Amino acid sequence: MAEKTITYVASTEYDGGAERHIKRLAETVQPDWTVSLLGHLEASRGALRTLGTYALGGKWVTRNLPLAFVRLPFERRKALRAAKESPSLIYHMHFKREQIGFSRAFSRLGSVIWTEHGVFPERLFGLILRPFYRRASRHVDTIACVSEKVRDSLTVVLGSDKKLIVIPNAIDVARYKEARLEERDAARMNFSFPSERRVALVIGRLAAAKRPALAVDAALAAGCLVLVAGSGPEEAQLLARYEQVKEVVIVGEVDDTRQLWAAADVHLFLSNGEGEGLPTVLLEAAASSVPSVAAVDGGFGELAVSLGGIVADPTVQAIASAIKASEVLTIDQNVLREYDLVSWRLRHLQMYEKAVRDVKYE
Numbered sequence: 528m529a530e531k532t533i534t535y536v537a538s539t540e541y542d543g544g545a546e547r548h549i550k551r552l553a554e555t556v557q558p559d560w561t562v563s564l565l566g567h568l569e570a571s572r573g574a575l576r577t578l579g580t581y582a583l584g585g586k587w588v589t590r591n592l593p594l595a596f597v598r599l600p601f602e603r604r605k606a607l608r609a610a611k612e613s614p615s616l617i618y619h620m621h622f623k624r625e626q627i628g629f630s631r632a633f634s635r636l637g638s639v640i641w642t643e644h645g646v647f648p649e650r651l652f653g654l655i656l657r658p659f660y661r662r663a664s665r666h667v668d669t670i671a672c673v674s675e676k677v678r679d680s681l682t683v684v685l686g687s688d689k690k691l692i693v694i695p696n697a698i699d700v701a702r703y704k705e706a707r708l709e710e711r712d713a714a715r716m717n718f719s720f721p722s723e724r725r726v727a728l729v730i731g732r733l734a735a736a737k738r739p740a741l742a743v744d745a746a747l748a749a750g751c752l753v754l755v756a757g758s759g760p761e762e763a764q765l766l767a768r769y770e771q772v773k774e775v776v777i778v779g780e781v782d783d784t785r786q787l788w789a790a791a792d793v794h795l796f797l798s799n800g801e802g803e804g805l806p807t808v809l810l811e812a813a814a815s816s817v818p819s820v821a822a823v824d825g826g827f828g829e830l831a832v833s834l835g836g837i838v839a840d841p842t843v844q845a846i847a848s849a850i851k852a853s854e855v856l857t858i859d860q861n862v863l864r865e866y867d868l869v870s871w872r873l874r875h876l877q878m879y880e881k882a883v884r885d886v887k888y889e
Contacts, residue, residue: 538581567580611636746847805830
């Protein structure tokens with residue numbers, strides 16, 4: 528067995544923030560650790576050595592839980608077989624299926640670490656999983672939370688913060704910068720936007736909890752052109768609703784978002800906070816010197832303001848007023864130092880080293 532080995536245990540068909548988090552983490556720690564994937568990630572297709580797959584169904588959601596629990600023993604057996612053929616010192620798990628279903632068994636092979644990417648669910652899904660989650664956490668060395676908000680929610684669920692640490696989400700700050708005038712004009716030409724109009728950017732998963740339609744309506748009310756990037760269950764509805772509105776351009780998923788930020792004057796983050804951990808779009812906006820307007824009930828108003836943004840009630844009129852007020856906001860780039868990949872990588876390496884020491888001296 529390699530001296531320093533990590534296996535990321537995750538299987539999902541999505542390509543969202545958590546999935547990209549795993550891929551980025553694997554890429555940044557590989558100079559120091561040998562990294563493998565057990566499962567399937569669209570975000571890392573071909574980029575990681577894969578030990579095998581085990582999933583007989585998708586990520587856990589409320590509607591598939593009965594069948595998910597039936598499949599779980601078969602998935603666990605298949606995953607264990609693959610893990611034993613190529614053992615690791617650490618097994619890092621990110622989603623509820625693996626955390627609840629695999630942790631006890633995998634703790635006999637090496638140290639188990641969890642990362643929680645969002646607050647613990649409060650609806651039926653969370654109520655069902657809570658006792659299983661607490662029981663599985665007994666077999667975990669450390670639970671990394673992407674924000675203090677996530678840590679606080681897990682403290683309530685677990686009844687203790689003993690195993691919890693906070694490693695805030697991060698971005699490669701150096702990749703982003705304020706667009707020069709000629710860069711801004713060139714970016715806008717890609718979307719057929721005139722240079723003299725303000726542009727509001729709505730970016731991320733297009734789900735009901737993110738309130739993308741509210742964002743578009745408020746931006747239009749403020750006299751802005753609107754650029755919408757992302758995919759999700761609300762995408763078809765948005766396309767149908769704004770298809771004939773020439774001020775709205777919906778571009779779907781975009782791999783390199785820097786052209787989007789270059790075209791934007793203001794960023795709208797109107798999530799109600801459901802399932803959120805620490806939205807990297809707020810960091811990307813600030814690194815690009817684009818102020819964010821955040822909904823006051825989303826739980827990230829303090830972060831948005833610290834990054835040079837503004838908060839508002841989740842109504843068309845209030846958001847439109849905030850968009851207009853954002854014209855005079857300035858971004859303090861120094862705040863972003865806490866969220867840079869350099870410190871993020873170091874904190875993860877320290878967590879991994881601690882997990883190995885804990886096993887060594889047990």
